[in-house]
Amino acid sequence: MQHENIYSKGQHSANGHSRPQESNERVLDLRSILDKVLSNWYWFVLCGILTIALAWVYLRYATPNYLINAKILVQDQQKGGNIPGEELFQQLELFSNKSNVDNEVEILKSRSLAEKVVNSLELNVRYFTEGRVKKTEVFNKRPFSMHWLSLKDTLTAVSYTLRPQGRDSFALHREDLSLRGAWGDTIRLPEGVMTLTRHHTVDSLEAEYDVNVVSIDNAVADLMTQLNVSIPNKQVSTIDLALTTTIPGKGEEILNTLIDAYRHASVEDKNRIADSTIDFIDKRLRIVSTELLGVERNIQQFKQDNQLADLTEQSKLLVSGTGDNLKQLTDAQVKLNVISSMEEYIRDEKNNKRVVPSSMIVQDPTFVGLVEKYNTLQLERERQLLASTPSNPVVVNLDRQLSGIRGDLASNIQSFRKGVELSIEELQRNSNSLSQRIRKVPAAERVFLDFSRQQAIKQDLYVFLLKKREESAISKTSNLAIARIIDPAKSDALPFKPKRIMVYLLALIAGAGIPALWIYLRGLLNTRIQSREDIKALTPVPVLAEIGHCTDKQSLVVSKDGGTHVAEQFRALRTNLQFILSGKQDKVVLLTSSMSGEGKSFVAVNLAAVLAYSGKKVVLLEMDLRKPKISEGLGLSNHTGFSSYSIGRASINEILQPSGIHENLKVISSGPIPPNPAELMLLESTEHLFTELRRYFDYIIIDTAPVGLVTDAQLLGRFADATLYLVRQGYTFRQQLEVSKDLYLYGKMPKINLIINDVKASRSSGYGGYGYGYGYGYGHENTQKKKGIKKLKSLINN
Secondary structure, eight states, rough: OOOOEEEEEOOOOOTSEEOOOSSSSSOOHHHHHHHHHHHHHHHHHHHHHHHHHHHHHHHSSSOOOOOEEEEEEEEOOTTTTTTHHHHHHHHHTTTOOOOOHHHHHHHOOOOOHHHHHHHHHTTTEEEEOOOOOSEEEEEEOSSEEEEEEEEEEEOOOOOEEEEEEETTTEEETTTEEEEEEETTTEEEEEEEEEEEEEOOOOOOOOOOEEEEEEEEHHHHHHHHHHEEEEEEEETTOOEEEEEEEHHHHHHHHHHHHHHHHHHHHHHHOOOHHHHHHHHHHHHHHHHHHHHHHHHHHHHHHHHHHTOSSTTTTTTTTHHHHHHHHHHHHHHHHHHHHHHHHHHHHHHOOOGSOOOOOOSSSOHHHHHHHHHHHHHHHHHHHHHHHSSSOOOHHHHHHHHHHHHEEEEEEHHHHHHHHHHHHHHHHHHHHHHHHHHHHHHTOHHHHHHHHHHHHHHHHHHHHHHHHHHHHHHHHHHHHTTTEEEEEEEEEEEEESOSSSHHHHHHHHHHHHHHHHHHHHHHHHHHHOOBBBBBHHHHHHOOOOEEEEEEEEOOOOOOOOOSOOOOOOHHHHHHHHHHHHHSSSSTTTEEEEEESSSSSEEEEEHHHHHHHHHHHTTOEEEEEEOOOOOOOOHHHEEEESSHHHHHHTTSSSSSHHHEEEEEEEEEEEOOOOOOOOOOOHHHSSSHHHHHHHHHHHHHHHHEEEEEETTTSSSHHHHHHHGOEEEEEEEEEETBBBBOOOHHHHHHHOOOOOTTTEHHHHHEEOOOTTTOOOOSSOSSSSEEEEEEEHHHHHHHHHHHHH
């Protein structure tokens, strides 16, 4: 506590005496919070160690999740994502299957592609082995594999336990099933038919394995949930693939298999178009070959019948005149033949579900575009049928579009055919014109020329088809996937979940937050006085002194040569008391409180003793007639006391007793407990008693009953010169300070001041006090420093 005068002139309270003023500025809330933290540092250390330990255990045994990344480049003409070998396709002008990166992303996300991966790697079957703490999944290093030859589509998750029986057999069981078998045997189970294959590359066989089996649909759904396909930005044609898994090797294999399946599917689409074109050419070759063979046989028969050996010289003039016309007519006939075949192919209902072969003669841009669009929709329809039925609205819509485009193709071919037919008619007229000029040529030669023309047409068509077939075969063998792998699947070196730094950071926050929350809630729910700030907020009554916590159970703690910190605080109280009892006749000090147990008797005895040690004559009155404690604490007789005097059965000299503490200190005990204590204090004898005591003593200390419970203290207040209102830290209720506020504001008690008793020094309490913060060497400061360590040790030991 502070020893300087805490009163300033010119300030007066409602009861007529001076009002205190703080000499120090108000402590900031931040400092108060810091003091509370420092006073409870051992809780923060203990919780911090505990949360860090829990975080370490969690990180030690938590299943880590790894992120697997891959990157591919997709052919996209709009974004410049071309791939090697594309120039060859453009030169052949056979296949111009344009790709869009957004469409490819959707293909990579498709269920059909995921199902291929699940079936390829058998991801619906997972293997677990018992670890030191929990069961862990094994993938590549497992000693056996379970292959399902058939499995129910509506399968619910089932778990088997497999225990190897030596190196040649095993035991398989679950709740309702148990069987034994040899490696490689085909086993029929309620879920389907399966076989167990032993991996001889893995020698070790654990004691037991758990095999979890789910349906293909569930495995596909899980894979699609773990897979993330995205485009970095709209300026590139690359696709980023990411997969979340607990086993890095498994995730890499899944992602690489997915990319391979995707690339294989894109090559298959191109090959199907090439196969359709080659099949169409093969059919036409067989027809043209038969027709050419027939023409050649007719020529042979004609020559044999007309005994012609060499017609070259005979037909030289005719051929030279009709050469150009024949060549043009031949080209037109070839075109017309190809167009007729194409038209027949398109109009044939058997081919309405097949892709249209690429155009070989018709180079009309509109027709080529329609063919490409038709083939693209046909392939999309087949993809949809992998996961849908023909009655699906999407498939029905595609059929409607295909029907419309097929009609457009037929109309376009018919228009082109009319143009070719007109050209042939024109060439035929020219041919007829030449024929009229060569009518003199023998009829046999004219027939031969007709045969020769037919032979040339069939031969040119046959050579043309052979050439296109070879080009289609070369294109098929050179087909490349529309995607190129930039970065194959690779796992991150460290798991992305759980994040060690984040877990430890959260542990530190929890380690600091839990005790902080506990301190906050304790303060929020506490209804008793804990700090000086509590008193300032609840009552305007000034604080005169602070009495520290005393571990001794004795009622007297001061002595003539005593040096404890509590004794020094009573000496400080004695000094501050001089500023209240400033008048020569101010001698009577009354001690009261809100309720019993706040230390009135303890303070009264020690205050009287410290005044007596200073050479003053002091009398201590035990006026708590309902619950007297002073006489019992000092070992004095209480047969005769104030109650005996007030009713005229004893004189003042008879009730004055030596205290046994100091010769200057006398004690008046309460005497026998009366039935009406309040009425005794209203008697004239009580007033006469105080008048006589003022004549012979320098100080009169009155220990009264709690003012918050009875009116005894207020009745005795008319004899007092100052009132000391006891407040005990951690004991007095907050609302009870309203009593002191009422007494102070309405002047019901003279010069009322607060005495804070049982102060336990700490940073969080806000109390200083003599011997608490000034380091006068009474041993208390070292005790406080070691207090937290002792608590921490006791917590650890318990």
